[in-house]
Amino acid sequence: MMFKHTLGSIVRDRVSGYQGILTSRSDWYYGPTLYSVQSQEAVDGVPVESRGFDEDTLVAVEVKPDVPPDFKYKLGSKVRDAVTGYVGIIVCRTQHIHQCRRYNIQTEGLSKGLPFKGVGVDEAAVELIEAPTKPAPEVSTGSVQGAAETTESRRDHA
Numbered sequence: 001m002m003f004k005h006t007l008g009s010i011v012r013d014r015v016s017g018y019q020g021i022l023t024s025r026s027d028w029y030y031g032p033t034l035y036s037v038q039s040q041e042a043v044d045g046v047p048v049e050s051r052g053f054d055e056d057t058l059v060a061v062e063v064k065p066d067v068p069p070d071f072k073y074k075l076g077s078k079v080r081d082a083v084t085g086y087v088g089i090i091v092c093r094t095q096h097i098h099q100c101r102r103y104n105i106q107t108e109g110l111s112k113g114l115p116f117k118g119v120g121v122d123e124a125a126v127e128l129i130e131a132p133t134k135p136a137p138e139v140s141t142g143s144v145q146g147a148a149e150t151t152e153s154r155r156d157h158a
Contacts, residue, residue, distance in 0.1 A: 003033060004055050007097045008064035011037055014057050022058075023050060026094040029075040032056075069095040072123055076132030079105060082125045090126075091118055 003025050005011055012019040020039040027033050033055040039048035073079060077090045092104035103126055104118040 003027075003066075003069070005035060005058055005060060006064050006066040007095065009060055010062040011035070011053075011058040012061050013037070013051075013053050014059055018051055018053075019061060020048075020050070022097075024094050024096045025069075026092050027075065029089075029091045067099065069093070069101065071095070071101060073103060073126055073128060074132055076134075077128060078130040079103070079121075080127045080129055081105065081119065081121045082127050083121075084119075086119055086121075087129065088116070088119070 005022055005025065007022055007025065009022050010019065011022050018037065018039065020037040020041075022035055023038045024036040025033065026035075035053050035055060035058060036050050037053060037058070038050040041048045071093045073090055073093070075090055075093060078087070079090055080087045086105060086107070088105035088107040090103050091106045094102045094104070096102070101123040102120050103123065104120055105126075106118040107116040109116070
């Protein structure tokens with residue numbers, strides 16, 4: 001997985017003009033690469049809430065050297081959370097600015113007709129059950145229109 005933007009870089013959203021430091025980046029099994037951007041602004045002394053953006057909506061303002069993510073597990077791997085015993089498929093991998101790597105694991109199947117909600121797990125707690133038998137599908141990064149909806153629906157999972 002190659003990310004277009006580097007952690008710690010200052011980026012700006014092409015649509016809204018929101019600007020800040022890129023604090024995390026996530027690649028999804030079926031979906032676009034998403035980034036979390038933390039504004040350097042404060043309102044009444046409180047930092048403005050970070051926002052998530054699709055990769056192609058961001059423009060680099062100031063680029064920092066990249067630190068490759070070096071994920072231990074591939075998207076689509078069947079894994080277990082060593083702490084809770086939760087078993088599922090890795091549907092997202094996130095690298096944070098200070099090198100914490102987390103995985104979003106989703107149980108296969110449905111509950112009351114809906115997919116199970118994913119669970120975030122630190123890389124150190126992930127145990128491999130089975131590597132994926134085929135590579136993650138190629139996914140279009142989508143368009144600028146609808147990126148906010150995509151980001152909001154996935155933001156809580158990373």
